Amino acid sequence: MKYSDNEIFLIVLNTVKGLEYKNKFFIYEKIKDISSLKEKIDFTKSVLSEIKEVDESFTNNLFSKEYIDYVLKDIVNNGETVVTIDSNGYPECLREIVNPPLVLYCKGDISLLKSNNFSIVGSRKCLPLSVSISERFTEILGDNGFTLVTGIAEGIDVSVLRTALKNNQKVISVVVGGLSSVYPKAHQNVFEEVIKKGLV
Numbered sequence: 001m002k003y004s005d006n007e008i009f010l011i012v013l014n015t016v017k018g019l020e021y022k023n024k025f026f027i028y029e030k031i032k033d034i035s036s037l038k039e040k041i042d043f044t045k046s047v048l049s050e051i052k053e054v055d056e057s058f059t060n061n062l063f064s065k066e067y068i069d070y071v072l073k074d075i076v077n078n079g080e081t082v083v084t085i086d087s088n089g090y091p092e093c094l095r096e097i098v099n100p101p102l103v104l105y106c107k108g109d110i111s112l113l114k115s116n117n118f119s120i121v122g123s124r125k126c127l128p129l130s131v132s133i134s135e136r137f138t139e140i141l142g143d144n145g146f147t148l149v150t151g152i153a154e155g156i157d158v159s160v161l162r163t164a165l166k167n168n169q170k171v172i173s174v175v176v177g178g179l180s181s182v183y184p185k186a187h188q189n190v191f192e193e194v195i196k197k198g199l200v
Helices: 005-013 021-031 037-049 056-061 065-077 110-114 128-143 156-166 185-197
Strands: 081-084 103-106 117-119 147-150 171-173
Touching: 005 021, 005 037, 005 065, 005 081, 021 037, 037 056, 081 110, 103 110, 128 147, 128 156, 147 156, 156 171, 156 185, 171 185
Parallel strands: 117 147, 147 171
Antiparallel strands: 081 103
């Protein structure tokens, strides 16, 4: 996938270790209306130089061609597609929340980000009745054209995923901690099936 300069800027910014979200968002808010990529980079480097948790040698190479190529190659090698807050495919509903994610790392059908979504989440340790109710809601909502959005945790989340997949309904699983490791490991097969039939 080809990314714009603004998308690449946000993808690279998101790789800065030790940079809290609030600082990433501060940088984004300040540079989003600057058209010159050089000015964006210069401003970002000046902010990063003031943050002691960010390694200075890393900051100096952050926007080098070599580092950008490395980051983009890593995305391709991992089979991921990246959608940034500046991408056309970014969900409008996320733009409206406080602290929207600047970058979404995706595997699967990214067109689902723009579909009619309905989220069902619940407890990991739940009663069988709760599971049954969530399964019924999943069936009804999926049959009415909604894409079901949930996590991948034990309990309600995985019951929603399994029900949607069984009924060939659209589903998105939001995972914490990245796409390279699934937690809990017992849900690896569900994770892989969602990638094939939906979106993670």
